Amino acid sequence: MIIQQLFSGLVECTPDLDIVPDLARSWEILDNGRRYVFHLRPEARWSDGRPVTAHDFEFTWKYQLNPAKASPNHELLFDLRGARAYYEGRAQPDDIGVRAVDDLTLVVELEEPVGHFLQVLACNMLFAIPRHAVEAYGPQWATPANIITNGPFRLEAWRPEECIVLVRNSDYHGRATGNVSRIELTVSENWKGDEGLKSYEAGTSDICVFSSTAPETIEQARQQHPGEYVEMPDAFTSLAFFNVERPPFDDVRVRQAFVHAVDRVALAEGVFRSIVSPATGGCVPPGMPGHSERIGLPYDPERARQLMAEAGYPAGRGFPTIEAYYMGALRMTQHLQQQWHDSLGVNLQFTFMPSDEWREQQLWPATHLAINGWTADYPDPHTFLSVAIHGFVPSWHNADYDHLLNVARHSTDPIERIKVYQSAERILIQEAPIMPLRYTRLYYLLKPWIKRYPISPFGTYWKDVVIEPH
Numbered sequence: 001m002i003i004q005q006l007f008s009g010l011v012e013c014t015p016d017l018d019i020v021p022d023l024a025r026s027w028e029i030l031d032n033g034r035r036y037v038f039h040l041r042p043e044a045r046w047s048d049g050r051p052v053t054a055h056d057f058e059f060t061w062k063y064q065l066n067p068a069k070a071s072p073n074h075e076l077l078f079d080l081r082g083a084r085a086y087y088e089g090r091a092q093p094d095d096i097g098v099r100a101v102d103d104l105t106l107v108v109e110l111e112e113p114v115g116h117f118l119q120v121l122a123c124n125m126l127f128a129i130p131r132h133a134v135e136a137y138g139p140q141w142a143t144p145a146n147i148i149t150n151g152p153f154r155l156e157a158w159r160p161e162e163c164i165v166l167v168r169n170s171d172y173h174g175r176a177t178g179n180v181s182r183i184e185l186t187v188s189e190n191w192k193g194d195e196g197l198k199s200y201e202a203g204t205s206d207i208c209v210f211s212s213t214a215p216e217t218i219e220q221a222r223q224q225h226p227g228e229y230v231e232m233p234d235a236f237t238s239l240a241f242f243n244v245e246r247p248p249f250d251d252v253r254v255r256q257a258f259v260h261a262v263d264r265v266a267l268a269e270g271v272f273r274s275i276v277s278p279a280t281g282g283c284v285p286p287g288m289p290g291h292s293e294r295i296g297l298p299y300d301p302e303r304a305r306q307l308m309a310e311a312g313y314p315a316g317r318g319f320p321t322i323e324a325y326y327m328g329a330l331r332m333t334q335h336l337q338q339q340w341h342d343s344l345g346v347n348l349q350f351t352f353m354p355s356d357e358w359r360e361q362q363l364w365p366a367t368h369l370a371i372n373g374w375t376a377d378y379p380d381p382h383t384f385l386s387v388a389i390h391g392f393v394p395s396w397h398n399a400d401y402d403h404l405l406n407v408a409r410h411s412t413d414p415i416e417r418i419k420v421y422q423s424a425e426r427i428l429i430q431e432a433p434i435m436p437l438r439y440t441r442l443y444y445l446l447k448p449w450i451k452r453y454p455i456s457p458f459g460t461y462w463k464d465v466v467i468e469p470h
Contacts, residue, residue: 001460003124005166005183006149008174010038010057010106013122015454015461017289017379022174023052023128023150024106033113033412038106044173046130047149052173054100059131061098073125076377079117081109113410115417116380122458123378152176152463153183163187166462176463178452183462197221200445206467207453208445215273218443231443233287235376235457237279237384238329240336240435243368245395248320253311255432259297260304261343262336268438271331275443279436282425283374283384286439287457290381290418295429296436301343308344316345322368324348327355332437333371364394371437379458381421382409389428396433400424 012022021027024038044052061080064071065087078084081097097109110117120126133141133148140146144158152174153166166183186199194217200208201224210218222229242249242258249255264278279285282292305315313319326333333350340346348369353361355372364370374388386405389396404424411417428434446453449470454461 005153006151007127009127011121013458015456019118036108040104053103054106056128056131058100060128079114115411116382119378119380178465180465206447210443215275218275228445231441234440234442236440237285238373238437241370241392251311253307257304257307259435260300263299271335277439284381290421319346324350324369326350326371393433401427
């Protein structure tokens with residue numbers, strides 16, 4: 001959220017999820033989608049007055065692909081020609097398909113056509129950083145004393161665990177339709193529960209954003225401030241992942257039985273007090289391009305018991321002990337345990353483990369079942385149906401599914417690409433290597449004097465916020 005205010009990319013994702021020019025004023029797509037030529041704005045400046053150039057982008061992307069830098073976002077650049085080979089030590093930096101022809105011209109070459117490439121470029125992880133500052137200060141370039149930015153706002157103050165103050169960048173190159181000149185952000189590790197709501201009600205905050213907040217607090221805000229309460233779909237889906245290489249989940253009937261046994265409407269309404277939506281559709285959540293409604297396997301305990309009996313586990317008899325983990329939402333996990341016990345006669349014990357730790361310990365091969373989730377990095381089904389699925393259930397393969405993903409990935413027709421992804425997702429849901437559980441939403445309170453507050457799951461557009469005198 002803060003990076004988006006301080007930095008800019010070649011393109012911008014609008015609140016309507018369209019891709020529009022930002023630092024790149026225009027571009028051409030050549031060689032059937034394998035080559036892009038971006039033309040940068042000559043007026044764009046870093047906050048120290050130096051011009052933003054194509055060399056900054058070439059430097060940034062090669063910097064991120066350098067294994068020694070350990071960037072967590074390097075895979076977003078693997079579509080570039082030679083990028084994966086360089087990261088794996090099989091190529092040189094000059095082999096990577098990004099080159100500044102001059103200060104204002106950036107040529108990007110891909111391994112193959114990628115229909116969602118411009119959407120990926122809108123991720124703030126691929127925004128340029130100032131080459132001259134990194135070369136001068138190394139990792140210290142981004143400290144409060146040295147940071148150089150180019151976004152719609154500049155950093156005025158940064159007091160860790162206290163506040164961040166941003167002020168309007170008068171030299172901003174882009175279009176800004178709002179009137180906000182200063183933003184003060186409270187920073188606190190203790191900003192949880194109802195503390196944000198108390199600040200809002202005391203008049204010390206114009207906006208209260210609810211993140212990782214108890215359902216009770218969100219419901220309280222909705223009831224007490226109905227005229228100021230706003231919610232919208234997020235780009236997050238909670239999921240159960242089945243390891244199809246390990247019995248009993250190598251049997252599609254068992255996976256389908258576990259899905260049929262879960263009442264996701266009761267999960268959303270009972271456990272989360274309706275502040276989330278039941279994931280009765282696919283993996284791609286509402287609000288994302290390609291979301292498919294009501295394609296999920298329905299809640300059907302009788303069908304679930306029948307499938308379990310066919311698989312050799314009538315009333316749960318003979319069901320093996322399994323290794324199960326959850327990465328958050330204890331109450332949701334307990335709800336699932338109860339439903340699987342009541343409908344299938346199985347008793348599951350879950351171990352809590354943070355997602356990063358679970359990945360670092362490489363526990364997936366020994367895991368039968370995991371409860372986790374995925375947030376989209378960019379507004380295209382690829383981030384869920386390819387990146388998330390291949391990351392969380394790497395052992396699941398279906399020839400028709402893989403073929404459709406390949407067709408969609410290379411399609412440059414956005415309407416056709418979405419249709420193909422939706423066809424692939426129907427296969428995914430029927431084969432049930434995953435089970436969508438809930439779709440989250442964004443929740444916030446806005447004071448009446450905030451007349452315009454554009455937002456999407458992929459951006460907070462403070463440059464376009466309008467506040468009336470009050």
